[in-house]
Amino acid sequence: MTASEPLLHVRDLRVDVGDRNILKSVSLAVPAGALLVLMGANGSGKSTLGLTLAGHPRYRVVGGSARLAGQDLLALSPEARARAGLFVSFQAPPEIPGVKNNLFMRTALNAVREARGEPPLDAFDFLGDARAAAARLGLPEAMLARPVNDGFSGGERKRNELLQLALLRPRLAVLDEVDSGLDVDGVRAVVQLVQGLRAQGTAFLVVSHYQQLIEALAPDAVLRLDQGCIAETGSLALAGDIARTGFVRAAQVLEA
Ligand SMILES: Nc1ncnc2c1ncn2[C@@H]1O[C@H](COP(=O)(O)OP(=O)(O)OP(=O)(O)O)[C@@H](O)[C@H]1O
Numbered sequence: 001m002t003a004s005e006p007l008l009h010v011r012d013l014r015v016d017v018g019d020r021n022i023l024k025s026v027s028l029a030v031p032a033g034a035l036l037v038l039m040g041a042n043g044s045g046k047s048t049l050g051l052t053l054a055g056h057p058r059y060r061v062v063g064g065s066a067r068l069a070g071q072d073l074l075a076l077s078p079e080a081r082a083r084a085g086l087f088v089s090f091q092a093p094p095e096i097p098g099v100k101n102n103l104f105m106r107t108a109l110n111a112v113r114e115a116r117g118e119p120p121l122d123a124f125d126f127l128g129d130a131r132a133a134a135a136r137l138g139l140p141e142a143m144l145a146r147p148v149n150d151g152f153s154g155g156e157r158k159r160n161e162l163l164q165l166a167l168l169r170p171r172l173a174v175l176d177e178v179d180s181g182l183d184v185d186g187v188r189a190v191v192q193l194v195q196g197l198r199a200q201g202t203a204f205l206v207v208s209h210y211q212q213l214i215e216a217l218a219p220d221a222v223l224r225l226d227q228g229c230i231a232e233t234g235s236l237a238l239a240g241d242i243a244r245t246g247f248v249r250a251a252q253v254l255e256a
């Protein structure tokens, strides 16, 4: 990555899902340490973008490029993308029956630590860190010993995603509606975690429909995805305009 190159640089990205083209031409740049909010109507392709960056096999890249810290992200396996410092949360975190949450997280964390040149954490040290992070996120400690998301409530799953984020400390975190289903304390925990990680240099692309969260995060920019493209880029005021006028009118205003 050169000094002038953004941490994440997506150019003219075109993605098909099934037999449909969802992203037509998405271009965006996330500078190192920045926080961008991505908005867009239901079905506009926000999750598609996140899961494409993560390397989910359902999303077929048919054009364009995505570079993370100067590396060709699209050429890497999903696990290599994570080792390169990318974290993408699930809008609907899946269950992984039979795989214990703490072992899953320690394995992921030690793979990322190895890539960063850091020594692996043994079970004892990991558990100390995981317990402390879980307490900050209001996730009962018993959740660490259960299979990943197995029987977790909606809000507990979201907190479990946040726990992974807190432990992995990525270079870039894409958070997909991580606030949905969270209670007020959970939303406060999101803001605190994001602020704490930003202070350590993590950059964010945050997908959210929730105006209060967006305001609390004080984004550097707000993007609106529409018709498979970034239709508008603005400041926090853009989120306010969307909250007032809705996505349909926001699109009409731009076309007028
Ligand atoms: N397998 C598939 N075949 C066809 N279309 C699909 C498939 N999977 C997803 N889509 C469509 O892709 C579009 C984009 O979905 P996506 O989940 O990215 O939207 P989103 O912006 O995240 O919406 P939301 O705000 O509701 O989370 C939707 O219209 C969805 O129905």
Ligand SMILES: [Mg+2]
Binding pocket: 046, 047, 048, 091, 176
């Ligand atoms: Mg979505």
